[in-house]
Amino acid sequence: MQLLKVPYKLLYGPLILFIMVGGYSLNNSVFDLGLLLVFGLLGYGLRKLRFDTAPLILAYVLGGAMELNLRQTLMLGRGSWEILLGRPIALTILVIALVVTCCRCSPRSGACCRRPAPSTSFDPDPRGGRCRRSPPNRTHSRW
Structure with missing residues (x-):
């Protein structure tokens, strides 16, 4: 596997090119490329701020179902929050x-302490x- 020996810095350019071609070819829209760029920068910022990805993915997966159940509960209570707080x-x-x-x-x-690095505590x-x-x-x- 010679591909695994290639430095990551050399792989970033072709990888970004393939991502952009794939994003554009989905709907042939430049708007999709802008959206790809915005969410890529958002992901990069979250990684630099050391956010965990598991809670974000869990919120993305369960958020719709939680919103639907909250809406149904509020419809049962005729829009009143008393059904939850009472x-x-x-x-x-x-x-x-x-x-x-x-x-x-x-x-x-x-x-709020971050996980320790291997060399420090x-x-x-x-x-x-x-x-x-x-x-x-x-x-x-x-x-």
Whole structure:
């Protein structure tokens, strides 16, 4: 497999060319190329900001079904949110979801720490929960 030995920098150009040809040939529209560019830049930005792709894909797959069920529930309640907020089980689930979301996103929880790189370790700071980089352990040799 000689193709696997080619540097990635040399593969990017032909790969982008094939992606653009495929995007244009689908509907023969320049608008599709613009859309391809916008979503490509959005994906690049999300990757640079270290967003996980699994939750985004899960939201994309389940978002339509959740919207449909919410619409049906609101139609049963004749447009009133009381059907969701007035029932104890539904209210309990909403409160738990809100608490978990707030705890995961708060800077004091330490959950906003990124995964450690293989050569360094991350420790939550006990003073405020913020992440700080600790130096690598170099007290013993490899062998």
